[in-house]
Structure formats: structure tokens, C-alpha cells
Amino acid sequence: MGMNQQNLLTAVAVLAILAWIIYRQNQWRAYDPARMWRMPLILGAIGAFIFLRTTQLTDLSTLDITLLVFEGALSLAIGATMGAMSRFGRDRQGGLLVRTGPAASALWLVLIVVRVGIDIAAVGHGAAAVTSTGAILVLLGVNRIGRIVVITRRSERLTGAEPLVPTAAR
Numbered sequence: 282m283g284m285n286q287q288n289l290l291t292a293v294a295v296l297a298i299l300a301w302i303i304y305r306q307n308q309w310r311a312y313d314p315a316r317m318w319r320m321p322l323i324l325g326a327i328g329a330f331i332f333l334r335t336t337q338l339t340d341l342s343t344l345d346i347t348l349l350v351f352e353g354a355l356s357l358a359i360g361a362t363m364g365a366m367s368r369f370g371r372d373r374q375g376g377l378l379v380r381t382g383p384a385a386s387a388l389w390l391v392l393i394v395v396r397v398g399i400d401i402a403a404v405g406h407g408a409a410a411v412t413s414t415g416a417i418l419v420l421l422g423v424n425r426i427g428r429i430v431v432i433t434r435r436s437e438r439l440t441g442a443e444p445l446v447p448t449a450a451r
Contacts, residue, residue, distance in 0.1 A: 299393075379436070
């Protein structure tokens, strides 16, 4: 995985997105589920589009698929943990505020270290699809979805709001 122009561009883009996410999750923000879902859906859609345009699905190896599934599950679990670590507060009008905070932001380091380790091992074993920009963006989106689902569940208990999924469907 030499540092060519594409890899450098990907690294810069991912670091910029992560910096923005970390900044935002350390600020008290009004709890707004519609706004919270916007970024993961955009990241996921762009990532899937890039992945499908740059990867031949028929060329994916069992190792590619296994690593993508593992990284997806890990991203989701870390996002859910971030959501569980999030704090709630109230603004002056009594509206719900949410902040993930520095401790949960540190979990990004865990995800990055594991991701880099997997990328190095994957390339060494010919599973290059895992290292694609599209896969990275999808995994960032999956992480954010894990966080949002947990925060939404927790906010429902705090506010007594109706759950997103009707009780009969659970």
C-alpha cells in the first residue's frame, strides 16, 4: 500500500472528515434526529457509489468479504459505544442537547489503528478492496449509524418520545 497520489488524497479526505466529526461530536448540539442521519446516509451513499465504480464485485475474494464484514461490525460496535457514552443536557428552553465528548472521540483511535492494521494485512494477502476509498466512507457511515441508533434509543427514554419502530414491530 505505497503512498501514491490516490492514497494520499484518500488519507487527507478521511482525516478531514474525521476532524469534522470529532469537532462536532464534542460540541453540545440540539438533538435533531433528521439532521443526525444526514451525514451517515451521505457518506454511505457516496462510499457505496465509489466502491461499486472502482471495484469489480466478481473479483472480491472471501478474504475481502470477511474483512469488510468484520470492519463493518467493528465500526457499528464502536459507533454504538460512542452513543452509549454520549451525554445529554437541556438548553434554556428545555430542548434536549447531546454531546459525545472526548472520551468517546478517543475510540476513533481504536478504529483507525485496527483499520490500518487490517489494510496492511489485506494488501499483503491480495485483498485490496478493503482499502478502497468507498469502503472507508461506508464504514464511517456505519459507525455514525451505530452512534445515532443508540442516542435515539436513549433520548426516547429521556423524553418519553415514541420509538422510531412501532412496539409491535420490535
